[in-house]
Amino acid sequence: xxxxxxxxxxxxxxxxxxxxxEELVLKYQDKIYTLCRYMLRNVHDAEDAAQDVFFKAYRNLxxxxxxxxxxxxxxxxxxxxxxxYRRKSFSASSFLQSLSGGITSPSDQSxxxxxxxxxxxxxxxxxxxEFALAKMPEKLRAAIILREIEELTYEEIAEVLNSSIxxxxxxxxxxxxxxREILMKNI
Amino acid sequence: xxxxxARKMMxxxxxxxxxxxxxxxxxxxxxxxxxxxxxxxxMLAVHDLFTAAGQHxxxxxxxxxxxxxxxxxxxxxxxxxxxxPLFLKLAEVGFAIAxxxxxxxxxxxxxxxxxxxxxxxxxxxxFSLDAFDPAPPDSLAGAxxxxxxxxxxx
Ligand SMILES: [Zn+2]
Numbered sequence: 001x002x003x004x005x006x007x008x009x010x011x012x013x014x015x016x017x018x019x020x021x022e023e024l025v026l027k028y029q030d031k032i033y034t035l036c037r038y039m040l041r042n043v044h045d046a047e048d049a050a051q052d053v054f055f056k057a058y059r060n061l062x063x064x065x066x067x068x069x070x071x072x073x074x075x076x077x078x079x080x081x082x083x084x085y086r087r088k089s090f091s092a093s094s095f096l097q098s099l100s101g102g103i104t105s106p107s108d109q110s111x112x113x114x115x116x117x118x119x120x121x122x123x124x125x126x127x128x129x130e131f132a133l134a135k136m137p138e139k140l141r142a143a144i145i146l147r148e149i150e151e152l153t154y155e156e157i158a159e160v161l162n163s164s165i166x167x168x169x170x171x172x173x174x175x176x177x178x179x180r181e182i183l184m185k186n187i
Numbered sequence: 188x189x190x191x192x193a194r195k196m197m198x199x200x201x202x203x204x205x206x207x208x209x210x211x212x213x214x215x216x217x218x219x220x221x222x223x224x225x226x227x228x229x230m231l232a233v234h235d236l237f238t239a240a241g242q243h244x245x246x247x248x249x250x251x252x253x254x255x256x257x258x259x260x261x262x263x264x265x266x267x268x269x270x271x272p273l274f275l276k277l278a279e280v281g282f283a284i285a286x287x288x289x290x291x292x293x294x295x296x297x298x299x300x301x302x303x304x305x306x307x308x309x310x311x312x313x314f315s316l317d318a319f320d321p322a323p324p325d326s327l328a329g330a331x332x333x334x335x336x337x338x339x340x341x
Contacts, residue, residue, distance in 0.1 A: 006309075014270070018254075018257075021254070022250055022253075022254050025249075025250040025253050025254070026250045029245035029249050029250055029253075030242055030243065031242065031243070031244050031246055032245075032247065033243055033245040034242040034243040037243045047246055047249075050245065050249070051249075051252065051253055051256070054253045055253070055256065055257065055260075088299075093242075097277075114331055122239070122240070125236060125239045125240045126240045128236070129236060129240045130239060132329065147202060148237035148238075149237060149240070149241075149242065153204070154202065154204050155258055167203065169198070170201055172198050172199075172202070173195065173197070173198035173199070176198045176201075176230050176233060176234075177198075179233050180226075180229050180233050183232075183233055183236065184229055184232075184233075
């Protein structure tokens with residue numbers, strides 16, 4: 001995640017070049033969508049939430065301070081948006097979907113070019129991760145997703161979650177202990 | 188190193204977030220302690236599961252959808268295509284408050300004016316003969332006045 005590239009795109013956007021924002025969306029859409037998928041588990045909520053993240057970022061980009069990294073700022077909006085979604089829209093569809101164990105997302109279709117066995121394996125892996133994450137407290141879930149899926153450092157996670165490195169370290173450790181207990185039955 | 192502190196540091200070992208000295212003593216403990224070795228293996232298995240799960244891809248046309256939505260949003264704000272700075276928003280609020288205050292004051296002045304007008308009328312009317320209502324023509328008194336006036340004319 002190149003910081004100077006982001007700052008350049010943001011300054012181009014702020015001077016009226018709207019297409020610079022599309023470049024930012026393209027650059028981060030997979031990461032933000034992934035974050036929303038693991039945070040929310042529901043395919044449709046995840047897409048809506050990911051779009052909301054980019055709407056919010058667009059509206060607030062003028063207030064963004066270049067001293068911070070754009071992506072940690074974006075991840076923070078992502079985490080907060082997902083938490084709002086979980087509180088507000090536990091819709092009937094997401095409830096039914098969680099009972100049936102999720103449905104194929106449009107993005108999963110792009111994985112069809114790999115072998116059916118590989119696809120099945122990947123789906124099963126993701127399903128068990130999502131299942132375990134759904135059982136965890138929100139704070140632990142956010143920390144472990146940022147670490148394991150988004151591969152941020154402790155320092156970056158602390159910036160996203162607005163907490164200390166010590167807190168991040170202990171949340172990730174607790175999250176791993178919990179995941180181990182939930183998942184070891186399935187591994 | 189004790190098992191308790193080894194457990195606490197194990198997650199940071201996986202993330203490569205330990206200082207070299209910490210890493211060394213923890214690795215040595217894991218080699219020597221069966222329980223901690225088992226725990227470390229299980230934690231690594233969870234970590235590998237995440238690595239295997241990996242990242243999703245955003246749905247097709249995601250960025251186009253976002254940009255299209257933002258374009259319609261911008262159009263709906265077309266009266267103010269540029270974001271209104273805060274000081275202008277504050278000025279707007281201030282202006283609205285000023286109008287209300289002016290309204291209240293001018294309303295009071297108006298009411299005061301009506302009162303003083305009525306007062307003035309009261310003073311004027313106390314000197315005027317018009318204060319006495321002429322008897323209505325269809326009343327008995329009116330009929331009498333009419334009758335006497337007609338007689339007087341004759
Ligand atoms: Zn031990």
